[in-house]
Amino acid sequence: MARDISRRLSSLKTRRRGTDRVGRIAMDAAADVLAKRYITERYEELADGKPYTRYALGAMQEVDPEYTRIGIREANRVGNQLDKNLKALGIAVTFRLQGSVPCNIHIRGVSDVDLLTLRTEFCTTEPGAGTYGTSTFQPVAALRELRKHAEAILRDAFPKADLDTSGAKAIAISGGSLQRPIDVVPSHWHDTADYQRTYLEDDRGVKILENKKGVTLLNMPFRHIKLVTERDFRALSGLKKAIRLCKHVKNDAAEEGRQIDYSSFDIASTLWHADMGRFAAGYNNELLILSEAQRFLDELYHNTDKAKTLFVPDGSRRVFDNDDKIAAMKLLSFELDDLAKEVAYEQRSYAKILYENNWQELNKILKDSPYQL
Numbered sequence: 001m002a003r004d005i006s007r008r009l010s011s012l013k014t015r016r017r018g019t020d021r022v023g024r025i026a027m028d029a030a031a032d033v034l035a036k037r038y039i040t041e042r043y044e045e046l047a048d049g050k051p052y053t054r055y056a057l058g059a060m061q062e063v064d065p066e067y068t069r070i071g072i073r074e075a076n077r078v079g080n081q082l083d084k085n086l087k088a089l090g091i092a093v094t095f096r097l098q099g100s101v102p103c104n105i106h107i108r109g110v111s112d113v114d115l116l117t118l119r120t121e122f123c124t125t126e127p128g129a130g131t132y133g134t135s136t137f138q139p140v141a142a143l144r145e146l147r148k149h150a151e152a153i154l155r156d157a158f159p160k161a162d163l164d165t166s167g168a169k170a171i172a173i174s175g176g177s178l179q180r181p182i183d184v185v186p187s188h189w190h191d192t193a194d195y196q197r198t199y200l201e202d203d204r205g206v207k208i209l210e211n212k213k214g215v216t217l218l219n220m221p222f223r224h225i226k227l228v229t230e231r232d233f234r235a236l237s238g239l240k241k242a243i244r245l246c247k248h249v250k251n252d253a254a255e256e257g258r259q260i261d262y263s264s265f266d267i268a269s270t271l272w273h274a275d276m277g278r279f280a281a282g283y284n285n286e287l288l289i290l291s292e293a294q295r296f297l298d299e300l301y302h303n304t305d306k307a308k309t310l311f312v313p314d315g316s317r318r319v320f321d322n323d324d325k326i327a328a329m330k331l332l333s334f335e336l337d338d339l340a341k342e343v344a345y346e347q348r349s350y351a352k353i354l355y356e357n358n359w360q361e362l363n364k365i366l367k368d369s370p371y372q373l
Contacts, residue, residue, distance in 0.1 A: 003338060005051045008252045012058050015251070016041070018067060018109025021181070024162075025110055029070070029179035033109065042373050052342040056290050057371055059107075059248035060241035067109040071101055074180040075113040078173065081157040082117060082150055082184070089149055092120045098185070098206070098221035100264055103228055105243045107251070112181045114170070116206060116221070119146050123189035124207060125196070139188060139216050143209035147171065147186040154184065168212040186211075190218055202226045220314040227313035228268055231276060238279025241286065242293040243268045249335045260335070262328035269312040269319045270329065271296070285370035287343060291363045294340040297333035298359070340366065 014020040017037050022030035043058035062068075079095040086093050099114040100106035122137040151165050154173050161176030167183075174181035190205035197203075202223050207216040232239040246267050250260045274296040282289035300307040304326055310319045320326050344362040345352045347369040355361040 003252075003256060005055060005342070007255075009051055009055050009058075011252055011255060012055060012248060013037075013044075015108050015248070016058070016061075016063060021108065021110035024174040024181050026175070026177050026179050046371055046373070047346070050343075050346040052339060053287070053346050053369075053371065056245065056339060056343050057286055057373060059245045060286060060289060061244070061373060062104055062240070063106055063109055063111070068101060068104070068106070068111075071111055071113045071180040072097065074178055075115045075182050078154070078158075078178070078182045078184065079115055079117070082153055085153040085157070086146075086149060091146060091149065093146070094118050094120050096206075096222070098219070098225075103225045103240075103268075105228070105240050105247070105264070105268060107244050107247045110180060112172070112183050114183045114185055116185050116187050116208075117146065117150060118206065119143060119186070119188045123191050125191045126193050139207065140209065140214055143186045143188065143216065144211065144214075147209060147211060150184055150186060168210050169208055169217075188216075192220075218316070220316060223314045224265070224268075224312070228272060231272055231313075235276040235279035236283040238282040238289050238292075239271060239274075239276065241282065241289050242271050242274070242279060245290065245293060246271065246332060246336070249339060250332060253331070253335050258331065258335075260328050260331045261324060262332055265312070266319055266325060267332075270300070270310065272313050273310050284372055285367065286373065287366040287369055287371055290336070290340055290343060291366045294333075294336040295359070295363065297329065297336055301330050301333040344369075 018033045019037050022033055025033070041058065043054060043061060046057060047053035075097060083093060083095070096116045096118065097114060098116055101111055101113050119142055122142065124139060151163070151171055154171060155163055158173060158176045158178060161173050161178055164172040170183035170185045172181065172183050185208055187206050187208045190207045192203055192205045194203040195205070204222065206219045206221060208219055210217050228239065247264055250262060250267070253260055271293065274292055278292035279289055307320050307326060307329065308318065311317065312319055320329065341356070341362060344365040348365050351362065351365055
């Protein structure tokens, strides 16, 4: 299926505004989202007559901070209900956010917010690293109990909401009185050796219940957010802009019939290894962020041995730990190639004839065409 830039611009706008998900939020919140759909964003005023350029610029930008604030507020609201009612049952919990929203790499005005619901009567430690007493709790059983009670509490506290309990890791709740969809994730603390040395929460692990398999899975969400954010600071915000760009491109390719099975986590982990100096140059010319994202994915496309050496930021696994992920990366690379070419052609009409596959010249055109939001 051909790429349709008019449709992509429309999808970009509805995704950022949240109008694509008004059916999953409270009626008053939906009315507010719909009322704002006619507000013009800065990127929409740039690159007149150059739709590919406008799309690339818009896809990099963060979601309106007010939309993000509402998502975090609603997650806290759900957490308050769980905290109150679980305490009444003698179950102690605490809450944290994980995922794209706290990392500020989400691309939707109405984003699902991941709410870690951590049972705190016990934690696990790395073998040989901990000095804690042995817990009488069985983690899987304890988290299954937590999940069972959380489902009942959410059903009672938000009776008009849609509650989806089919997921292996999260209880998804949306609609009713909720202004954003929330994913409640039963979990508990895992004190790594690093955490026992530093007592920094960034070094603390989380074990999440995989309910269908009856196991717990170790995540390091706070370390991931910290490392991506630190590197983005070095890149003068260019890293997170590149991540958002790639996520939008992936979504639009899927809507056009080209599914790319490349998770947000793996996209962020891949671009974390790109050239931060080149991303930083995008501070004054945001098309250079597109240029570097395209260049780096193209490099990995042609050097899969290098791709297979890359680790996720927290070092817990390789980014491309199976061939399906390599294939997905290559599909996204194709998409960025196409977008970067079309943007360059818009800047210099002769480029399509003279430089169709000459990336040195195409990237020079992007470098010499400054746009800044």
